[in-house]
Structure formats: structure tokens, C-alpha cells
Amino acid sequence: MKLYNTLGRKVEEFRPLGEVxxxxxxxxxxxxxxxxxxxxxxxxWDLLVRALRADGYKVRRVLNLTDxxxxxxxxxxxxxxxxxxxxxxxxxxxxxxxRYIKKFQYDYRSLNLTEPEVWARATDYIEDDMRAVDLMTxxxxxxxxxxxxxxxxxxxxxxxxxxxLDLAGLQxxxxxxxxxxxxxxxxxxxxxxxxxxxxxxxxxxxLGRPGYPxxxxxxxxxxxxxLSAPIDIHTGGVDHVPVHHTNEIAQYYAMTGRDLARYWLxxxxxxxxxxxxxxxxxxxxxxxxxxxxxxxxxxxxxWVLSGHYQGTRNFxxxxxxxxxxxxxxxxxxxxxxxxxxxxxDDGLWERVLAAVNDNLNSPEAFAVIDGTxxxxxxxxxxxxxxxxQLIENSPDIDDGARExxxxxxxxxxxxxxxESDRLRDLLSERGIAVKDTAEGxxxxxx
Ligand code: AMP
Ligand code: ZN
Numbered sequence: 295m296k297l298y299n300t301l302g303r304k305v306e307e308f309r310p311l312g313e314v315x316x317x318x319x320x321x322x323x324x325x326x327x328x329x330x331x332x333x334x335x336x337x338x339w340d341l342l343v344r345a346l347r348a349d350g351y352k353v354r355r356v357l358n359l360t361d362x363x364x365x366x367x368x369x370x371x372x373x374x375x376x377x378x379x380x381x382x383x384x385x386x387x388x389x390x391x392x393r394y395i396k397k398f399q400y401d402y403r404s405l406n407l408t409e410p411e412v413w414a415r416a417t418d419y420i421e422d423d424m425r426a427v428d429l430m431t432x433x434x435x436x437x438x439x440x441x442x443x444x445x446x447x448x449x450x451x452x453x454x455x456x457x458x459l460d461l462a463g464l465q466x467x468x469x470x471x472x473x474x475x476x477x478x479x480x481x482x483x484x485x486x487x488x489x490x491x492x493x494x495x496x497x498x499x500x501l502g503r504p505g506y507p508x509x510x511x512x513x514x515x516x517x518x519x520x521l522s523a524p525i526d527i528h529t530g531g532v533d534h535v536p537v538h539h540t541n542e543i544a545q546y547y548a549m550t551g552r553d554l555a556r557y558w559l560x561x562x563x564x565x566x567x568x569x570x571x572x573x574x575x576x577x578x579x580x581x582x583x584x585x586x587x588x589x590x591x592x593x594x595x596x597w598v599l600s601g602h603y604q605g606t607r608n609f610x611x612x613x614x615x616x617x618x619x620x621x622x623x624x625x626x627x628x629x630x631x632x633x634x635x636x637x638x639d640d641g642l643w644e645r646v647l648a649a650v651n652d653n654l655n656s657p658e659a660f661a662v663i664d665g666t667x668x669x670x671x672x673x674x675x676x677x678x679x680x681x682x683q684l685i686e687n688s689p690d691i692d693d694g695a696r697e698x699x700x701x702x703x704x705x706x707x708x709x710x711x712x713e714s715d716r717l718r719d720l721l722s723e724r725g726i727a728v729k730d731t732a733e734g735x736x737x738x739x740x
Contacts, residue, residue, distance in 0.1 A: 325379035
């Protein structure tokens with residue numbers, strides 16, 4: 295398999311370190327419902343996991359759920375997202391986290407995404423976070439301010455490398471008065487102190503004061519506990535490169551002296567009707583919104599996979615309808631396999647797998663599927679590779695439906711068109727259409 299590695303900014307042959315591929319995916323902050331943009335990453339990384347398994351690798355995957363500490367900005371200012379959600383809904387932060395973890399996992403399963411081996415909740419790793427801060431402090435990477443414990447990015451000489459940051463430019467562009475206790479503009483909190491009178495329900499005593507972990511810390515800590523680095527693959531959104539992943543790498547090095555990951559994969563953003571997804575534009579569609587408009591979550595998955603993970607994609611309901619039509623077309627090609635012997639074109643499966651192994655080129659794989667004759671056994675393999683529930687949603691018809699088709703044919707031959715129309719309507723009610731061909735009637739899903 296070849297993958298585009300953000301580390302070297304090029305496509306590289308993937309070679310895992312050990313028997314089991316260690317994979318970590320930055321997960322959601324569980325303070326509100328995921329919109330379709332948030333969900334794209336998990337669809338692409340699901341393909342990655344399925345492709346690795348199709349290639350014969352074992353995979354151990356960890357996905358975190360941020361239920362504390364993620365402030366509204368990427369930096370160290372603003373409200374905690376969970377506190378914001380709690381205030382909005384008049385609930386406790388714990389209730390908010392519980393609600394949106396459930397919702398996220400519901401969406402995740404509706405998309406038929408492979409379960410990670412570990413769902414890691416940030417609040418289950420607080421003790422580990424404290425030990426991580428101790429370690430970084432012992433090794434001289436942190437300093438304390440009134441506001442918290444900060445990571446001194448000047449102590450990690452490769453800090454700018456991963457994201458190719460222009461630190462001098464950042465420093466020059468820093469706002470006046472911006473956290474005057476910070477030594478460098480890129481320094482970030484690994485632990486935040488809760489100030490007297492500050493409202494923050496999730497709090498833990500550490501260094502003699504109540505506080506909570508900085509957002510970036512959980513990923514480094516969870517990886518150390520659940521996988522131990524260097525891991526093989528770390529995935530996230532392209533927005534994670536300059537701050538979140540840069541900080542994860544710095545922290546992990548400060549804790550352990552080791553690198554965090556060998557391959558870094560980042561997916562692009564989607565727009566909706568050529569606009570950025572945002573609350574103010576009213577285009578933060580959830581999966582439920584698509585279902586309400588008559589689409590299946592799997593139609594959305596088809597839409598996502600019909601583009602490359604590194605691209606910037608524009609979502610429209612028109613293009614989603616195109617994905618839905620393609621899925622119906624594929625299901626009807628499976629229906630055809632139940633009605634006559636269909637033999638795959640030579641090399642079909644190898645071509646599909648080769649496209650996916652070529653830096654997850656799912657649009658190319660879809661084009662191969664569109665343009666090639668495919669038999670039932672290969673449809674099963676394709677279905678497992680993309681997780682599209684094609685076979686599950688395309689059962690062979692039962693004897694009752696078969697009898698209706700035969701009766702309709704008999705009525706047609708007897709020129710009893712009223713009866714044949716009645717039987718056609720009965721079949722429609724079962725979601726089945728009948729097409730009359732030179733070889734006789736052929737049924738399809740509606
Ligand atoms: P947010 O809750 O808006 O901070 O989003 C959480 C994560 O979802 C971000 O860090 C991105 O990686 C991802 N994300 C947000 N918006 C989009 C989008 N329009 N397209 C793809 N991914 C997105
Ligand atoms: Zn992360």
C-alpha cells in the first residue's frame with residue numbers, strides 16, 4: 295500500500311513496524327452533534343482500516359472522544375467546548391458528553407464504520423495526563439504561569455518541522471497583550487488552572503490547585519497508554535497539522551524521547567454549496583438531516599468515497615442524489631447476479647484493490663466498479679472493502695415475489711393488462727420493479 299505521508303509531503307510505500315498495525319485517529323469533541331463535514335474523516339479512515347485488513351494486516355486502532363479540555367479556539371483561550379454545550383442545553387457537562395458520545399457512536403454505526411479496538415474517553419486518562427506533565431516538567435520542557443503549565447516550544451528544536459511553521463512570522467504576528475506570561479507565541483497549555491470564581495465543572499486537583507488537561511495532551515497520553523509509540527499511522531483532518539498534531543508530537547517527544555508516528559494522514563475539508571460549513575449559514579447538516587430528506591447514511595458514505603480523501607470536496611444535494619443513484623445501480627447489478635450467471639471481467643478485484651492501495655484512491659476504484667462486469671463473489675469482496683452494506687440491502691426475492699412475477703407474465707401473455715398492472719403494483723409495494731426484456735421479465739429494486 296502506498297500512502298501520502300504528511301511527514302515527508304510525499305506518497306510512500308507503507309511498511310508497518312510490527313505484526314499489528316498501530317493506528318490512532320483523532321476523534322470528536324463531544325459537545326454537539328457532528329455535522330456531515332466532521333464525519334467525512336471517519337469514513338476515509340474506515341476505508342484505510344478495511345484496506346489494510348484486505349491486504350492481510352492485523353490492525354489495532356484507537357479513537358479518542360474529547361470530553362474535556364478542548365477550548366473554543368485551537369489555542370488556550372476562550373471557553374471549554376463542553377462547558378459551552380452544557381450552558382446551551384441547561385445540562386451538566388457530564389450529561390452533554392454522554393449524550394453526544396451516544397449520538398456520535400450512533401452516527402458512526404449508521405455509516406457501518408469498523409469499530410475501533412479502543413474508544414478512549416479523555417476523562418479516563420486524567421491520572422496519565424498528570425504523570426505526562428510531571429515527565430515533561432522533569433525533562434525541562436514546561437514552565438508554570440498563573441494560567442497553567444505551558445509547553446516551552448523553544449525546547450523542542452524540531453517544533454516547526456512537521457507543519458513547516460514560520461515561527462518568526464508567527465511571533466511577529468502575535469497580538470499585543472496576548473498572554474504576556476507565554477515565552478513563545480507557539481507555546482501551549484498542557485494543564486490549565488481553574489481560577490477562583492471560574493466556572494468549570496470538570497476539575498481535578500493537581501499541583502495543589504483545581505485544573506484540567508490541555509486539549510492536545512490527551513492524544514499523546516492515550517497513545518502512550520494504549521499503543522505505545524512510534525505507532526504506524528496517525529490520522530486526522532488537515533486543520534490538525536499546524537497546531538494539534540504539531541503539539542502532540544512535541545509533547546510525546548518531551549514525555550518519552552520517542553517520535554509519535556511514522557505515517558501521518560490528513561483529509562481535506564468539505565464545503566456545502568460552495569460555502570464553508572457554519573452555523574450562521576444554516577448548512578451544518580447532520581446525518582439525520584440527510585435521512586429526513588430521503589437519503590440513507592450509506593448514500594452519504596458513497597458520496598464521500600466517490601472523492602479522494604486529500605481533496606477539497608463540495609457537497610450538494612444534487613451530488614448526493616447521484617451517489618444514491620449509483621448505489622441503487624450497484625444493488626441492481628447484484629440483483630442481476632441472482633437471475634443469471636454473471637462472471638467478473640478478468641482482474642476486476644485486483645484492479646479495485648490496487649486503486650485503494652494507491653493512496654486510498656476510492657474514486658478510481660469506483661470508476662473501475664462502474665465500468666466492469668462483476669459477479670456475486672466479487673460484489674461480496676467489494677462490499678467488505680468499502681463497508682457499503684450492498685449485499686445486506688440487496689437480498690434475493692422470495693417465492694411470493696417470484697410467483698407474482700410469473701403470474702404477471704402469464705396475465706400479459708393472456709393480454710389481461712388490468713391484471714398484469716394490478717400484479718405490478720403489488721410488486722412495487724414490495725420494492726420490486728419488473729422490466730420486460732427479450733429474454734423475459736427481469737426484476738430490479740426500486
Ligand atoms: P469542529 O467541531 O468544527 O472543531 O470540527 C472538529 C473536526 O472536524 C475538525 O478538527 C476537522 O478536522 C473536522 N471538520 C470540521 N469541519 C469540517 C469540514 N467542513 N470538512 C471536513 N472536516 C471537517
Ligand atoms: Zn489528537
